[in-house]
Amino acid sequence: MKHDFKNIEPKWQQRWEAAEAFRAGEDRSKKKFYALVEFPYPSGAGMHIGHVKAYAGLEVVSRKRRMEGYNVLFPLGFDAFGLPTENYAIKTHVHPRVATDRNIEKFTMQMKKLGFSFDWSKTIDTTDENYYKWTQWIFLKMFENGLVFRDKTLVNYCPSCKVVLSNEDSQGGKCDICKSDVIQKSKDVWYLRITEYADKLLEGLDSVDYPQNIKTQQINWIGKSQGAFVDFSVAGGKEKLTIYTTRPDTLFGVTFMVMAPEHPMLDKYKDIITNFDRVEEYRAICAKKTEFERTQVNKDKTGVKLEGFTAKNPVNGKEIPVFISDYVMMGYGTGAIMAVPAHDERDYEFARKFGVDVIEVVKGGDVSEAAYTGDGEMVNSGFLDGLTNKKDSIAKMVEYLEEKGIGKAGVQYKMKDWAFNRQRYWGEPIPIIHCPNCGMVPVPYDELPLKLPNIDKFEPGEGGESPLAKIDSFVNCTCPKCGGAAKRETDTMPQWAGSSWYFLRYVDPNNNERFADPERLRYWMPVDWYNGGMEHVTRHLIYSRFWYRFLYDIGEVPFPEPYLKRTAQGLILGPDGEKMSKSRGNVIDPLDIVDAYGADVLRTYILFLGDYTASAPWAENGVKGCRRFLERVAALTDIAKGKGSTPALEKQFHKTVKKVTSDIEEMKFNTALAALMTLINDISDAGTLTVDELKTFIALLCPFAPHLCEEIWESLGEKGFLSLSPWPVYDESKVVDAEVEIAVQINGKLRATVTVSADADKASVLETVRSCDKIAPLIEGKQIVKEIYIPGKIVNIVVR
């Protein structure tokens, strides 16, 4: 047979679709497998080669699971709210609804051309009213449970475009659109109180199967730190300035304090601070920097010393100066710090620049040279002197602070509450009404979905508010509580909202009564295996775990964690080894490859390319290798006979079934395919194989190259789909070798190999080795110091 992909691929795609071959079954007595891949943003550019890799992994696992008899749910939907579609609408006046529908249609068609076994009957679209109704519903549940609040924050704002910018769009402090200076502006923002779930999100990690690096990234992102809040009296003892520190034990080494430039206490003491003009000057400079820059560029510390405003060290009563500096962030801790220059690098650098004293309180370094951040004996620290264990000295200091009422133990998280709104059109409207009498009032549940009004001008409003603010018919409404005139919130939710619970909707996508039927949730959840990009490991993964955990806490879902197992694929880089991007011109269009080589070749190549979890550059020549491989597979039909295989080949088949079976589970697709290539080389050497062996071969290859394998299956006279036929099994007794080859080393250098029976004992193996004619002369007359034998692997003789 020839590999006629142009005809066989559409043929099998149509047959699968007509038979709904990959539709998840309703039989809940069967073992289930829920495979989830991150749903795409349906951009106008269509499918990217990265999507193919992201989906091909669990595509193979899902296909294997079906053959193993599982009831498999492998869905795909669309995360369609977002800026690119909105910007496209601003530019072209094509409504986002129209553009989104068009893009989804294109994307779906492209996916089908790859032969992915998605259950298209379960597809969803986050911008569908029947979907975002439930996104709004969950938001209101959070509102009801005190997890939604409003507060001020600083945002990047371009005064010329009058628009709020992301950090990315304001890099270098310049507006990406008009290049004018970006300023920091205070703005009312919606927040979700995710910090309340910080501990639950940390604890939940113990019960799930994520790779350690993903867990570590989440732990660091949450950034829990144990420390203490300490009150310093300022301005002559009238008021307290509270700081947060993880090292209260170094309190005796505090020689100054630093406040964030935006710290509200500064304004209260305007009249006392004699150089307040300098403070305002400095604030203006800082307002031009994004927080990102402030934390990033800390090479050169800047700041202003406050005149007429000092603090008192609460443990030794010493008067210390207070500075403002932008290396202290208002958003972390209390917005003020105690500085211990001897033992903190940033404080040290600042102290050197501003000529403040450095007092050593932990022995071990030379504080005249650099800050010492290690452990050591406490000195110059009153009642802590002589303690050598950090834990003990922290505990003792916290005890002292609590006793004296000047501080208390506390916990801080790096993770902040989640800023949950955008001033954009193309997002879920936040279902809240502002009533002059009743305050913030939720839209009643029976009025959901709160639909986006149909508009044709998508430019953001003056001052950066959402385009919705201009639509009077949307904004003006009556308060559901008092019936008086009220105004709707015009911000929309961030694009993270829809993706925070989408995996629940796949289970029951058309339910109008609930976000999903509880019985279906109990059967399908949790997701058994979730694969996606490393870049989503912190945000999306944490956000969706938060939402799910909340739903669990209010009794809406059956388990506390949504994903049992998480993996992440690596990027496909351009042929030049750089990240693919339009501007570099190194983008590979997957459909070009499908046209030239077929979907089976593309799928096979992408998985053969290298370690699935690592990044690898695209190489067109590698594609040809996979084409050659599939052509050789097709040609196997010409030599398969009823009988005539060899015992050696039979053994090779058992080994390959074992290897492919386990490699797929470990996502080692490249070595699984290498094993199949090795096997086809063995078949070529043998020159023959049986029809049953060919069936085994195509069953193993079917998850990778399903169209060709189905075609061969049919040509062998089989009815039904190979894709739904049983997965091959192997016989463990046929896999073990009776004889093994053992490497023989003298003093760690390879000198020979010997073949011994697999169950030989150490004495007989060593006897064989010593008498071997390559080894005997080398140990002749030498003193044998040691003989090491690792069964089945190696013998090492140490001689002198």
Add this chain to the structure above:
RNA sequence: GCGGAUAUGGCGGAAUUGGCAGACGCGCUAGAUUCAGGUUCUAGUCGGGGCAACUCGGUGAAGGUUCAAGUCCUUUUAUCCGCACCA
């Protein structure tokens, strides 16, 4: 800066997790098939030395642990990813 990762032939990558480095594929060389290009087949392909058997060296760099290190430890360099309004 902080956090996460990576580094192995000409190239993509393997290495049973501390046990024969370079599986498999690409590319390349030689030969065969073909009118020719492509395809297909056979042999070879980490580097140095040797006709060969063989031998010496070799996993970004420098140290260390071990009978044994690509794998573990310390230091270091380079590259990639994330850092909160990009999706």
